[in-house]
Amino acid sequence: MAAPDATLQEYFRKYNPPIRPHxxxxxxxxxxxxxxxxxxxxxxxxxxxxxxIVSCDENIQDLMDYATFCPGPQGFLIExxxxxxxxxxxxxxxxxxxxxxxxxxxHIARVVTVMVDRCYPxxxxxxxxxxxxxxxxxxxxxxxxxSNYIEWHxxxxxxxxxxxxxxxxxxxxxxxxxxxxxxxxNIVWDLSSPFLKYQNDVITLRELFIPxxxxxxxxxxxxxxxxxxxxxxxxxxQCNDQLRLRDGELLSILxxxxxxxxxxxxxxxxxxxxxxxxxxxxxx
Numbered sequence: 290m291a292a293p294d295a296t297l298q299e300y301f302r303k304y305n306p307p308i309r310p311h312x313x314x315x316x317x318x319x320x321x322x323x324x325x326x327x328x329x330x331x332x333x334x335x336x337x338x339x340x341x342i343v344s345c346d347e348n349i350q351d352l353m354d355y356a357t358f359c360p361g362p363q364g365f366l367i368e369x370x371x372x373x374x375x376x377x378x379x380x381x382x383x384x385x386x387x388x389x390x391x392x393x394x395x396h397i398a399r400v401v402t403v404m405v406d407r408c409y410p411x412x413x414x415x416x417x418x419x420x421x422x423x424x425x426x427x428x429x430x431x432x433x434x435x436s437n438y439i440e441w442h443x444x445x446x447x448x449x450x451x452x453x454x455x456x457x458x459x460x461x462x463x464x465x466x467x468x469x470x471x472x473x474x475n476i477v478w479d480l481s482s483p484f485l486k487y488q489n490d491v492i493t494l495r496e497l498f499i500p501x502x503x504x505x506x507x508x509x510x511x512x513x514x515x516x517x518x519x520x521x522x523x524x525x526x527q528c529n530d531q532l533r534l535r536d537g538e539l540l541s542i543l544x545x546x547x548x549x550x551x552x553x554x555x556x557x558x559x560x561x562x563x564x565x566x567x568x569x570x571x572x573x
Contacts, residue, residue: 297558306472315394316342316472319376322391326378336378341463344471345373345441347456355457356435362459372474374467377460382410388439388460390429403429403439414444423447429458437461477563 294300308317319342330337344362349355362371375392380402387404391397397417404411407430417425428442441456464471522540529539550556 297555298562301473301477301562304473304476306468306476308468308472313393314472314475315374315392316467316475318393319374319391319467322376322393326376339379341377341379342374342467343377343458343460344371344464344467345375345456345458347372347454349455349457352432352440352455352457353434356432356438360435361437361461371464371466371471372478373456374464374471375458377458387411390439390458397427401427401429403431405431405436407431432457474566477559477566 294303308320313321323340323342326340327337346355346362373394375390375394378389378391380387380389382404385404385406385408387402390401390403392401395417399412399415401415402410402412407413412429414426414428417427419425424446426444426446428440428444430440430442432438432440437459439458439460441458443454443456445452445454525540525543529536532539
């Protein structure tokens with residue numbers, strides 16, 4: 290029997306994350322959609338060969354430099370993070386090339402049509418969510434300098450404050466390492482945000498977990514000695530019902546999470562791995 294790894298970093302290098310049913314990240318969702326759509330092959334011959342999982346680099350700082358440095362991300366060696374994936378389908382409309390994008394990882398309920406010439410049926414800007422405190426709008430378009438990339442523009446409006454974010458989706462080739470790179474990278478992400486949405490885009494559950502050992506040690510103490518305020522317990526139980534979990538299952542999950550996050554040595558190692566990944570990808 291092999292000796293246990295001395296550090297989390299050693300274990301992480303060898304770890305192969307499983308993709309489990311009903312516990313989907315963007316990787317699992319893209320794989321599930323691809324599998325589901327293959328049943329359309331009989332009615333739409335060739336659709337299976339037209340589908341592929343594609344990679345996305347989020348928060349691009351210099352669009353021109355990134356898109357024109359080389360034809361694709363392979364030229365960056367290790368300086369790309371590939372922290373998100375989605376499903377893409379190559380299409381042609383009256384001979385005009387384009388692409389369908391399905392991004393359930395960001396809870397986009399529609400299939401986005403992206404035409405190279407940006408003409409009909411190109412989706413363009415659309416409202417992803419519109420709530421009293423925040424409106425999010427998305428736009429996908431092929432990069433004019435390098436059609437191997439699709440630009441993903443996000444505009445977030447909170448009152449009079451408007452923030453914009455740019456990501457790039459590489460669509461020239463299928464992304465073959467979604468599990469071993471993206472899924473694995475997201476395991477050590479320093480901000481995990483599971484949430485539940487209804488069809489009207491109203492967020493009914495959103496819990497943010499930020500690795501801060503001291504804070505989460507207190508959380509662990511509260512959970513284990515049942516000192517959680519009654520109103521918080523009621524909210525957790527309500528979320529438990531919305532997620533269709535067994536009675537008390539969400540509280541049990543939070544308890545296990547708090548136990549893990551109260552291990553300060555483990556959390557320090559976890560954040561060190563995340564920091565190294567961020568440093569390696571700082572060139573984008």
